[in-house]
Amino acid sequence: MQRRLPPLNALKAFEAAARHLSFTRAADELFVTQAAVSHQIKALEDFLSLKLFIRRNRTLLLTEEGQAYFLELKDIFKNLQDATERLLARGSKGAITVATPPSFASQWLVPRISQFSQLFPDIDVRLKAIDFDEGFLTDDIDVAIYYGRGRWNGIQADKLHTEFLTPLCSPSLFQGTKPLKTLSDLKHHVLLHDSSRAMWKMWLQHFGVHGVNVNQGPVFSHSMMVMQAAALGQGIALGNSVLAKPELDAGRLIMPFEEKLESRDAYYLVYHEGHGDMGKIAAFREWVMKLVKEEQAFV
Incomplete structure (x- = not known):
């Protein structure tokens, strides 16, 4: 019936x-x-x-x-x-939309994305730049890269690299007339700030450096702008070890000191709850995490 x-x-x-x-x-x-x-x-x-x-x-x-x-x-x-x-x-075909901060996209993801396309030619990758993390995903985004502590309601988050903060500068600045042999020599140089002056303040306090005026120097809205300014010899940046790697490898930036501070924040791969093992999302997630693991082994 x-x-x-x-x-x-x-x-x-x-x-x-x-x-x-x-x-x-x-x-x-x-x-x-x-x-x-x-x-x-x-x-x-x-x-x-x-x-x-x-x-x-x-x-x-x-x-x-x-x-x-x-x-x-x-x-x-x-x-x-x-x-x-x-x-x-379910299928591996189709498009995947990845939202990411511009600095992470230009310094890390874009140089590597061709590797993913070679492994999964049927998945059309669409990168979308986001200027800040809202802590939630809209329906038009499959996965995203957020920067923070990994605590966002309603989404899953996989931590990427363990990151370190260290001063970075141009080789020309290091070889210039102003001294840059000890941490206290930072007081002779312009400090470059990423979003706010808080990171430099925290870093100097951690290593017990006194007499450096953190209230001087320009503030930039994106990490890649800070590193560009540092590479041009405009001052000393407090660089993220992951984003700075291309500039360090190319010799455009150097680390004048050995002191590094592990960052409390990190980049995270985020996606909707329950979607981590689904088709194209699973393929992208597994590729990113494997690549990060391989790179972290050499840090």
Whole structure:
């Protein structure tokens, strides 16, 4: 005997209205009119021969039967959404959108992304620059690179490199007329700051360096701008060991001192909860983590 099921549009309208306890907000979510939601709810109530909502003092409430039905449907719709996302992500073909800060993209990811494309030619990589970390992922982003402590609600985060902060400068500055042999010699030079002056202050305090004015020197909004200024001999940057590696390898920057401070922050690969083992996301995640592990072994 064929089972008769309620119309899907009516179920969607009921689930949204029950979740919001508002026909208006349900209509906004479903991109239909309030009258259309009301019509769908009426059709569902007629189908079930049950009253699902009651209005009381301009407030929309669920009946006892409506509450029980909503709790069942809520899980069904969630399972349906998850199953659909898993199906769409299962294959290795398609596009993957990666959001990343500009500095990390230019200094680390872009020089290596061709390796991923060679391994997975059917995955079209789309890089999207983000200027700050909002701590959540929009639906149009598959994975992202965030900088911080790794604590963001609702998303999974895999720590990439362990990073160290150390002064960096141009070889020409190191060989210049102003001394740069001990940490106290930093007082003779312009300090270059990444986003704020807090990092230089913390670093100097950690190593017990006194007499250096951290309130002087320009502040840059991106790490790559700080390193460019340092490479041009404009001052001394407190560099991130990961982002500075291309400039160090090329000899455009040097480390005048051996002192390094492990950063409390790091770059993290982040993605929606439960999506880490899905198709293209799993492929990108495994490639990044393997590459990071190999590089970290030589630090």
